[in-house]
Amino acid sequence: xxxxxxxxxxxLDNKIELLLSKFQEICQLAQVDDxxxxxxSVESLQIESNASTITRIAEELLGVTxxxxxxxxxxxxxxxxxxxxxxxxxxxxxxxxxSKVNTLLDDVTSVKK
Numbered sequence: 354x355x356x357x358x359x360x361x362x363x364x365l366d367n368k369i370e371l372l373l374s375k376f377q378e379i380c381q382l383a384q385v386d387d388x389x390x391x392x393x394s395v396e397s398l399q400i401e402s403n404a405s406t407i408t409r410i411a412e413e414l415l416g417v418t419x420x421x422x423x424x425x426x427x428x429x430x431x432x433x434x435x436x437x438x439x440x441x442x443x444x445x446x447x448x449x450x451x452s453k454v455n456t457l458l459d460d461v462t463s464v465k466k
Contacts, residue, residue, distance in 0.1 A: 375403045
């Protein structure tokens with residue numbers, strides 16, 4: 354079952370990456386900048402398509418997290434010792450990662466004029 358949970362975690366990471374890329378595309382397309390009416394119409398359709406993709410991905414993420422919770426609750430996941438795990442991050446590394454992700458999200462969501 355540990356393989357299943359690692360596959361689910363990998364799937365979770367992939368879906369989050371796709372969700373963020375679609376969100377970034379929407380932010381880039383949302384800038385009007387004196388574009389032609391036809392161009393704005395096409396971009397509006399792209400935004401709508403990306404928004405529906407984000408909704409679908411969010412629903413899939415809910416399913417993946419539900420499956421992970423079930424495995425964790427039922428004790429089917431492998432317990433990892435943080436001392437011996439090469440992927441374990443210290444508290445300082447987690448804070449650094451958290452601040453970098455927040456900075457990235459701020460950059461993506463800010464509308465540049």
